Amino acid sequence: MPSPADEPIPPEGIPAALAAELSDRTPEELRNTIIYAQELLQFHDETASPVIPGPNEEILRSTERDGYTEVVKRTTCADGCDDCPHGPYLYHLKEESRPEGGTKVRWTFLGEVSLAE
Template sequence: MTDFSKGPTPPEGLPDQLIADLAELTPDELRKTIIHAQELLQFHEETEFPIEPEPGDDILRVTEHDGYTEVVKQVYCHEGCDNCPHGPFLYHVTEEPHPDGGTRTHWSFIGEAKVNQD
């Protein structure tokens, strides 16, 4: 079992049982859980998830902040790269207004990120 005492703090209002269940999942199961949660949000039309990874990206962590979303991801090259995956890299993602009245997602590269592999 992973020691989460140094890990991220769950958002306020998240049920204790869900927090405990998520803590028991493997990284692969967590990624699948994120995908399913995004699909449920879109199904309920409550909100559109602003993080759309590029093909070959592997999102490791998403943390909401006031004014931006912090994203840590790894990047996979095309076939033949012996050094894949690259990263993890830290990005700040924001929704920016445009003159046409819409908004677009903007990814700002911050740098390399440390990810607990416990």
């Protein structure tokens, strides 16, 4: 079980009361919150963030930059891995147009980082 010191730091712009409320939610409630937030973005004619954690991934930080999104995440393996969790790792995400139409999010791995960075 993760320690309170490992809890992610909310990004700038998130009200403290909302961050506190979210940190008390269960994984299922958080997943439902993500779905609801994406629906609200669509309602406000905004595109959903390309930063969606995969299985066994934890997004520690996501920062919008000019032309890309900077993401720091860590991953866990199956039970029995003595080195888990792995990371944190830094990625740049860029949404690219596809020749056949639509877009695809490209994750570029940049390397391991410390949480203080």
